[in-house]
Amino acid sequence: MLTQASIDGIAAAYSSSALVDLRKFTRLKPPPPPAAAALFLKARTEMGDPLKAEFLQQQGQSNAMADPLLTENPLKQGKKVPCVLSVAGSDSGGGAGIQADMKACAALGVYCTTAITAVTAQNTVGVQGIHCVPEDFVEQQLQSVLSDFDIDVVKTGMLPSSRMVKIVATAVRDYRVRALVVDPVMVATSGDELVGPAILGVLCKELLPLADLVTPNIPEASALIGGKCVSNIPDMREAAAVIHQLGPRYVLVKGGHLTSNDIVDILYDGKDWHELHSLREETHNTHGTGCTLASSIAAELAKGAAMLPAILAAKEYLSIVLKHSKKLMIGKGPQGPLNHLYGLANLVDMTNQMRLNPRDLMLYAVTDSDMNRRWHRSSSEAVRAAVEGGATIVQLREKEAESREFLTDAEACVEVAHQLGVRLLINDRLDIAMACNADGVHLGQSDMPVSVARAILGPKKIIGVSCKTPEQAQEAWKAGADYIGSGGVYPTKTKKDNKTIGLSGLYDVCKGSPLPVVAIGGISAANVEEILRSCPVNLFGVAVVSCLFDQPDIRAATANLHSKILKVFNTQRAEGR
Numbered sequence: 001m002l003t004q005a006s007i008d009g010i011a012a013a014y015s016s017s018a019l020v021d022l023r024k025f026t027r028l029k030p031p032p033p034p035a036a037a038a039l040f041l042k043a044r045t046e047m048g049d050p051l052k053a054e055f056l057q058q059q060g061q062s063n064a065m066a067d068p069l070l071t072e073n074p075l076k077q078g079k080k081v082p083c084v085l086s087v088a089g090s091d092s093g094g095g096a097g098i099q100a101d102m103k104a105c106a107a108l109g110v111y112c113t114t115a116i117t118a119v120t121a122q123n124t125v126g127v128q129g130i131h132c133v134p135e136d137f138v139e140q141q142l143q144s145v146l147s148d149f150d151i152d153v154v155k156t157g158m159l160p161s162s163r164m165v166k167i168v169a170t171a172v173r174d175y176r177v178r179a180l181v182v183d184p185v186m187v188a189t190s191g192d193e194l195v196g197p198a199i200l201g202v203l204c205k206e207l208l209p210l211a212d213l214v215t216p217n218i219p220e221a222s223a224l225i226g227g228k229c230v231s232n233i234p235d236m237r238e239a240a241a242v243i244h245q246l247g248p249r250y251v252l253v254k255g256g257h258l259t260s261n262d263i264v265d266i267l268y269d270g271k272d273w274h275e276l277h278s279l280r281e282e283t284h285n286t287h288g289t290g291c292t293l294a295s296s297i298a299a300e301l302a303k304g305a306a307m308l309p310a311i312l313a314a315k316e317y318l319s320i321v322l323k324h325s326k327k328l329m330i331g332k333g334p335q336g337p338l339n340h341l342y343g344l345a346n347l348v349d350m351t352n353q354m355r356l357n358p359r360d361l362m363l364y365a366v367t368d369s370d371m372n373r374r375w376h377r378s379s380s381e382a383v384r385a386a387v388e389g390g391a392t393i394v395q396l397r398e399k400e401a402e403s404r405e406f407l408t409d410a411e412a413c414v415e416v417a418h419q420l421g422v423r424l425l426i427n428d429r430l431d432i433a434m435a436c437n438a439d440g441v442h443l444g445q446s447d448m449p450v451s452v453a454r455a456i457l458g459p460k461k462i463i464g465v466s467c468k469t470p471e472q473a474q475e476a477w478k479a480g481a482d483y484i485g486s487g488g489v490y491p492t493k494t495k496k497d498n499k500t501i502g503l504s505g506l507y508d509v510c511k512g513s514p515l516p517v518v519a520i521g522g523i524s525a526a527n528v529e530e531i532l533r534s535c536p537v538n539l540f541g542v543a544v545v546s547c548l549f550d551q552p553d554i555r556a557a558t559a560n561l562h563s564k565i566l567k568v569f570n571t572q573r574a575e576g577r
């Protein structure tokens with residue numbers, strides 16, 4: 001057991017009086033939008049943790065919603081991006097250190113810069129080698145990052161030499177770093193030593209007094225208090241008090257090394273102790289949990305949370321990550337990595353499951369039976385050539401054909417399009433679309449109402465709707481459509497007596513449409529650039545008939561149009577639109 005005398009002794013040995021107190025530079029940002037905080041409170045309360053919820057309510061803040069899919073992502077254009085600097089070692093296995101920090105920050109919507117202190121040869125089995133980065137070069141990395149980026153929080157991990165610790169402390173002081181989270185990494189999850197006890201003195205004397213938070217696990221807490229045994233919660237409390245005497249604003253002693261299933265972390269701020277409980281997850285994939293927790297706390301602080309909400313949110317994120325890591329099979333060793341970016345995989349799944357990726361509207365080929373007849377082509381030959389030339393979606397538009405002939409053609413075209421990985425829609429005819437298992441339909445204003453078509457086709461099929469006005473586009477959206485075809489932009493021989501809306505009409509539809517828009521009518525390689533440039537928002541592509549299908553070489557004509565569209569989109573992307 002620790003005695004008051006030993007606490008005082010260690011505190012005296014590592015007196016912090018001579019150091020500049022950087023805490024006065026700690027500037028945490030204003031609370032996030034109430035909606036996010038309310039969501040978080042609701043989620044926490046529903047999870048049966050009223051104490052934490054109450055605390056958050058008192059704080060009136062925290063954008064600390066742990067699930068990145070539910071949070072407003074702060075990595076937005078036109079806003080100051082929250083920024084963390086991780087000063088840590090690289091893990092070649094990708095599970096801990098710098099790699100964990102970057103993934104955790106990314107998952108929480110925070111930009112992560114790095115200064116790499118050591119390169120480890122490491123995997124799920126253990127640490128096979130350590131190569132320390134020369135101290136001067138670590139210093140150079142710190143200078144590069146701190147002189148350029150607006151860093152909100154510095155988080156340190158593996159600091160393998162005393163000089164390295166001093167260099168980091170100097171940088172934190174010189175650049176008036178706003179907040180510092182110190183994870184006093186000593187031993188990897190595998191039990192391999194990463195940092196020797198020689199750095200302890202300098203760590204306690206130089207870095208901890210500058211820290212807003214230090215996050216030792218039980219062996220590290222024990223090392224920080226001179227090797228005293230820490231084996232239960234009262235010991236953890238005492239250790240936290242001793243470490244607090246070394247100067248950090250908060251101490252979080254993590255209890256994962258105790259065997260209980262109810263993991264208790266102790267947070268001490270010099271006045272109050274908080275017991276933070278979490279359930280142990282039954283998983284071997286725990287490599288990098290310490291780094292992940294510390295960098296997640298840093299990320300939450302960077303977003304503006306106060307310390308306790310930041311820690312609660314980080315713990316929440318970690319426990320969700322652990323749940324999503326249970327079935328991960330990576331590496332042959334006993335400790336697998338975490339699935340930090342589980343939310344991204346969900347996002348990818350969601351994108352794959354989306355009825356329509358609006359980017360597929362980029363070059364929308366609409367077939368024409370008259371033209372195919374004139375050029376002696378079958379519909380499926382025409383579809384194949386267009387898709388091979390770069391068409392990103394196809395619509396079969398047969399105005400004259402009998403149902404049976406239309407269906408036979410449609411079946412052949414669906415087969416070709418699907419072989420080549422492109423969706424095929426049917427113009428006007430739901431019955432044909434259903435019979436040939438097309439990907440959906442395109443409907444006009446006088447065709448079947450969209451809500452009826454949606455009810456018939458179900459949730460998986462794509463529905464496009466022709467609209468000349470923003471009001472029509474809004475109606476289509478309400479009724480369950482997926483995209484808007486807007487035109488005719490220019491007059492065309494392909495659809496006679498069709499009122500044109502011009503570039504300004506197209507602009508109005510794009511501006512007022514909640515759905516992605518594709519322009520149609522009189523579009524060719526000669527005017528596609530001006531059309532796309534005139535509507536930089538919401539116009540995802542062009543739908544064309546004659547400039548592809550009334551041509552001697554459909555493939556070449558499509559490829560030519562494709563390259564023109566790509567040129568505009570690439571420029572717009574480079575300009576940040």
Ligand SMILES: Cc1ncc(COP(=O)(O)OP(=O)(O)O)c(N)n1
Pocket residue numbers: 364366395397427428442443444445447464465466484485486495518520543
């Ligand atoms: C992509 C796309 N946009 C608009 C139309 C026109 O459809 P509609 O108004 O139903 O006229 P018809 O094509 O049926 O004559 C379209 N087909 N495709």
Ligand SMILES: Cc1ncsc1CCOP(=O)(O)O
Pocket residue numbers: 487488489491492493494495498520521522523543544545546547
């Ligand atoms: C179907 C349709 N809807 C509005 S204009 C049009 C025809 C477009 O054909 P083209 O690309 O040959 O001008």
Ligand SMILES: [Mg+2]
Pocket residue numbers: 427428442443444447
């Ligand atoms: Mg129609």
